[in-house]
Amino acid sequence: MAICSVGPYGHPSGKIGNVVFYMLNGQPICRLVGKPGKPTTKQLGNRQAMAVTMGLVGPMADFINVSLKLEAEGTLKNSHNLAVSYIKKQALTGEYPNIKVDYSKVILSRGSLDAVKDLKISKGENGLNLSWDNSLSANGASDDLVMVLVNHPSKKRASTYLNAARRADGSCFIALSEEWMLNEQMEVYLCLRSSNEKSISDSVYAGNLNGVADSQAEKAKKAHFTTMKARFDQVSLAYQKQMEGESIPEGKAFRHLEREYRMLKEKLKHLPGKPS
CATH class of the missing domain: 2.60.40.10 (Immunoglobulins)
Structure with a gap:
């Protein structure tokens, strides 16, 4: 961040290229536009x-x-x-x-x-x-x-x-x-x-x-969630059966099953359409 001194034409305001100019507490400020990271849940x-x-x-x-x-x-x-x-x-x-x-x-x-x-x-x-x-x-x-x-x-x-x-x-x-x-x-x-x-x-x-009806977008989200939940239940059952053995399973098929199980489990936490 840098402080811009007012020039003969005044200070710029807005975005020029990858630099943003604005006023902060009475001072003209310019800063580079950063690359946004992965958004948080908040x-x-x-x-x-x-x-x-x-x-x-x-x-x-x-x-x-x-x-x-x-x-x-x-x-x-x-x-x-x-x-x-x-x-x-x-x-x-x-x-x-x-x-x-x-x-x-x-x-x-x-x-x-x-x-x-x-x-x-x-x-x-x-x-x-x-x-x-x-x-x-x-x-x-x-x-x-x-x-x-x-x-x-x-x-x-x-x-x-x-x-x-x-x-x-x-x-x-x-x-x-x-x-x-x-x-x-x-x-x-x-x-x-x-x-x-x-x-x-x-x-x-x-x-x-006339009550509260689901919008088309909400209906689509619920349908997608139901499909994903059904797949997770299927994968979860197969995964749990594999884990009930005396030793941890090995092999490419099990690693693929475990990866899909964890991916679906995490995805369902924030997937729109979950029943309230």
């Missing part, structure tokens, strides 16, 4: 956590650009940064390689406006029925706007309704235009925004509809 876990988070946040952009706008104002962060931070830190569950989203802990807005209470949700013939307690408190107004987000995880899509109703209405109907929407997994969230757009409430998780 690094792999962090990568999967980020991938799961980004997969969830991406389709929600239209909603969070409004729901987290006020919190992001006056800071160096934007709505996307805040959503990623909240979800990655608080709404993920499980360990690598089986990190998933706990949808009940997803945060899509934070603010001082009173959130709705006694929120209920049900599936209708062509959409969703939502209802809530429409009585007012000291920090709520009858004309507060109801924002609803319906997330469709299996399709990697989200439906956004920024003006679904008003607080005083006490209920609203969310029409779902496509038939598959009513039959696929749905995770529903709601928050309130003041009519002057100067305050917002914490988001509220309305609940899940």
